[in-house]
Amino acid sequence: MAGCRSLPPSKPASEWTAEEARGAQVYQAKCARCHYPTNTSSLHGPGLQALTKLKAMPSGAPPTDERLTVVTLRGRGMMPATPLDDAQMSDLLAYLHTL
Ligand code: HEC
Structure with missing residues (x-):
């Protein structure tokens, strides 16, 4: 089962760079209602741990x-597009790499 595989650990919040911390805020605002960041179980979309x-x-x-x-930026299937500016997008990518 996908949810039971052991995944590489996420970087702890205490070690985030400023960029990663800003990306986490973007994630909370735009992605967290549909995606768990700490596992791969489905919420509305797949959990994104270790993505x-x-x-x-x-x-x-x-x-x-x-x-x-x-x-x-464009969405996919049931996932809506999320408009972000370049700075928000690069912060979000930095955060996604910590998961
Ligand atoms: C309204 C719910 C919703 C929101 C908000 C949302 N997603 Fe999704 N997301 C989904 C769904 C549903 C899927 C599965 C889409 C599919 O494959 O048809 C998905 C799929 C994905 C995937 C997997 C793509 C793939 O190729 O398999 C990623 C990565 C992702 N979302 C990231 C994000 C990020 C980052 C954000 C915030 C900017 C976000 N999502 C916001 C619902 C959402």
């Missing part, structure tokens, strides 16, 4: 920054 350390995302696409940017 960028996996070979492939649930869709099968590799979790590159380019792909994550496209999914975020």
Whole structure:
């Protein structure tokens, strides 16, 4: 079962850089209502723990920054597009790499 695999640990909040901390705020505001950051169980969308350390995302696409940017800004299937400016997007990517 996907939720039972052991995943590489997330970087603790106490060690976040300023950029990662800002990205966590973007995540709380825009993503947390649909995605758990600390496991891979489904909320409205898949849990995103270890997202960028996996070979492939649930869709099968590799979790590159380019792909994550496209999914975020344009949406995908049941996921709505989330408009972010360049600074918010790069902060969010930094945070997603800590998961
Ligand atoms: C309204 C709920 C909702 C919100 C808000 C939302 N998502 Fe999603 N997300 C989903 C759903 C549903 C899917 C599954 C889409 C599919 O594959 O059809 C998904 C899929 C994904 C995927 C997997 C893509 C893949 O290729 O498998 C990623 C990564 C993701 N979301 C990141 C984010 C991020 C980052 C944010 C915040 C900017 C966000 N989501 C906001 C519902 C949401």
